[in-house]
Amino acid sequence: MFRHAAKLLRRPVPTTSPAAAAVSRRPFSSDLPAAETADPAFVEAWKKLIPNIDPPKTPLSFMQPRPATPASIPTKLTVNFVLPYASELSAKEVDMVIVPATTGQLGVLPGHVPTIAELRPGLMSVHDGNDVTKYFVSSGFAFIHANSFADIIAVEAVPIDRIDANLVQKGLAEFTQKVNSASTDLEKAEAQIGVDVHSALNSALTG
């Protein structure tokens, strides 16, 4: 009698946490439903040499393929703005984006020539109609593709209204002092980076 009770009490593998339950219902919660593409040469070579184990998946099979370059210039620019801890904007259609490239502010409109730009600490603004969202970006890369897709990857980004002007001034003074009193090259470089970032913050807040 008790043997049957044990069988009745047996539950399937529990999805106790609501997050886990949500994920198991919705696979790839943040990966888009992908066209299952894989590098055929790799799969073939693997299968020939190691037939007993399934070949591993590659990242190509986890992301949605990008559309091809259209014949005419599209009206909107599609922006993906990603940070290590969040995807700020993913596939958002906007009119224009201004990024702080190393050579200065780079304005990106739909139909921009394909570019790879390294970013320096500075102000980034996203223009959609009359809304302008401004972020302070620490550094990263911006890729602009021929199909009017812009990928901006930054290490850290903060909306401008979250920055405290007093702390910026204090930081700037502190790092300028460190640059002057630095002894080794490493300390000098670190202090210089601090000065650059704080002065960029300053100009972003005021400009």
Add this chain to the structure above:
Amino acid sequence: MAMAALRREGRRFAPLLSPRPIAAAAPRSSPSFLSPEEDVPFGARSISTQVVRNRMKSVKNIQKITKAMKMVAASKLRAIQIRAENSRGLWQPFIALLGDTPSIDVKKNVIVTVSSDKGLCGGINSTSVRLSKGLLKLNSGPDKEPKYVVVGEKAKVQLIRDSRKHIHLTISELTKIPLNYTQVSVLADDIIKNVEFDALKIVFNKFHSVVSFIPTVSTVLSPEVVEREVESGSGKLGELDSYEIEGGSTRGETLQNLAEFQFSCVMFNAVLENACSEMGARMSAMDSSSRNAGEVLDRLTLTYNRTRQAAITTELTEIISGASALEG
């Protein structure tokens, strides 16, 4: 009712028989006293339930421990899953720009295996190690020298046994402090500084759901190889020529920075996904372990009851037969 009558008969005659069996019976029915083995005189039978009782206690403790470990893994999974999902957008722009070519033919392959430090997490570490060994086999040839960079204790232990000479660098205790991008980028920087590579292949378990983990390999190419592919003009990388480089630096310098940045981003995502998979695998391993312990406990309980009842029946039979011998 017949049993009750026999029991009463037995009890009436019991004091006339030797007191030994009764004294032996008494401690057996109250198990907290001395074990029957010490009390048994020469010639009297005794069926021991103490051994079974000890086993039951230890199995019950194991069940409690594994249940607790499952709860801990579930709570850790909840926390880290959000961060892993948020970091999934990080590597997509790189694939969109540079494409994904795991079958690229290069001389110096470095296989970065991501695994866990602690055990009891199912088969995910063995899967990663098997894949890494497969990749090594795939990439070994006359003038190719594949190498391992191992992250995590479990893969190190497995790989050191037969591929000791291929291991270049091992990193452990990565998850001692909560994972963050700064830590992983410093680690990526260290790896790039210490290892010469043409292609880095990062092997990890991608978290799909609590019960399913997908072994994945991400490829990061060195700037020289990218340059070579761009010149050859084939595939996704061939189109890289059409991209303008903003700023004064040459394409080579930009590609250098890009490769380093790509590696740190891909590593960050890989480490987070692997940690998620570890927690999920531990949850299911501990769950099946506690269920198994429950089944073992059930079987032991049955054995215990059978043994106990057999002892009582033996007692009764002795008493009854003794009583009927006196009568008849």
